[in-house]
Amino acid sequence: MNEDAAAIRARAAAVAKAGFELRAAGTKKRALWISEATSILTQKAEEAGTALSEATGLSVPMVHWAIRTTLDTIREDTLLALAAQASEENPRSLEPISMLSLVLAGNVFTASARGILVPLLLGVPVLAKVSSKESLFPTMLLETLRASDSRLGASLDLVAFAGGDTALEAAFVERTEAVSAYGSDETIAALALRLGTKPLIAHGHGVSVAYCDAEALDAGAIDETIERLALDISAYDQRGCLSPQLVYVEETEQMSALSFARRLCERGLGPMSLSLPRGALPIASGAVQAQWRGVAAVEGSLLRGDTYAVAVRPSHPIRWSPGYRNVTISPVRGIDDAQRAMSAIGPGLKCIGASRDSISALRDRLAQSQSPSAHVCALGEMQIPALDAPADGRPIWHGLFRS
Secondary structure (H helix, E strand, O other), rough: OEOOOHHHHHHHHHHHHHHHHHHHHOOOHHHHHHHHHHHHHHHHHOEEEHHHHHHHHOHHHHHHHHHHHHHHOOHHHHHHHHHHHHHOOOOOOOOOOOEEEEHHHHHHOHHHHHHHHHHOOOOHHHHHHOOOOOOOOHHHHHHHHHHHHHHHHOOEEEEEOOOHHHHHHHHHHHOOOOEEEEEOOOHHHHHHHHHOHHHHOEEEOOOEEEEEEEHHHHOOHHHHHHHHHHHHHHHHHHHOOOEEEEEEEEOOOOHHHHHHHHHHHHHHHHHHHOOOOOOOHHHHHHHHHHHHHHHHHHOOOEEEEEEEEEEEEOOOOOOOOOOEEEEEEEEEEEHHHHHHHHHOHHHHEEEEEEEEEHHHHHHHHHHOOOOOEEEEEOOOOOOOOOOOOOOOOOOOOOEEOOO
């Protein structure tokens, strides 16, 4: 799919032109077309489970789980509800931008669904640059959109070129009204400099954590807590910015942090390794994992399984996990102690998974913290954001309308 600047400009021009008919169709038709396309995509992607597994490095069961949980959130009713919410929160007449250039992420393959479909729903055509790590799923998405309706399909196209190729990047963003980009903070900063005054919707590096309060550890709740937390850790092999790397646990007389860690291994990550197996560990990640585990064993306690490890150590200094189901459990005295520990992360904190009883209190504390943009959700749902979930502290439609 690698193309020259002229080809990229031609694709951009065609996508921008298709936007007129996309907007003229109206929200209800766009929602219907998208929901029909995602229904088709669910079946096609599951049939291509082995190919997607090879492309992403995830196990086939994990690929199937990711497809189902992501696309199940994209239905006609949720699409219409999102469009209505955007309209309510922007009382003045909404005018979508003429086109969005979108740089897709490569670590979580299903992330392209929200990134592409929300703009299309709101009448914004999209030219997307696929990641060199994974282009199969976006290609399948494009094919199903074109099968659903020609006007919808014409409003999306994909390009591929090496990162840092400024000539091709210039062609990619030349016609667009805004750029949305996923990537490292360094990549985002460099892109912002090259864009100048053109609006950039940045989705930079971030990390996520979980908090388990005393109520989540009592006899009536512990099994559900363990199951939900294990799913959050295992989803996408802990490769995304919504994957918890640190878990703050409010110790009780009945449940210490070490006891919780043992239970997480035995009743959570162990069974999860059978139902949603981890993909193959890349050689480079294996070296980082070995170093992390070695340090963790010296600093505290380390519990290992065949495809996971749980460290129990103090919350400071923060030592980030290498992913691939390696997680740290840190004891805290309660929600205020946990919030103080989280504050050291700063604005890079993306998501906090918590027991439902703690969600409101955490949101109140975050509003006064250095991480006000962090999204708080229930354990077990960190990797399954709702269609209208905020992104980096802003509405999912941020930047898609003219001021």
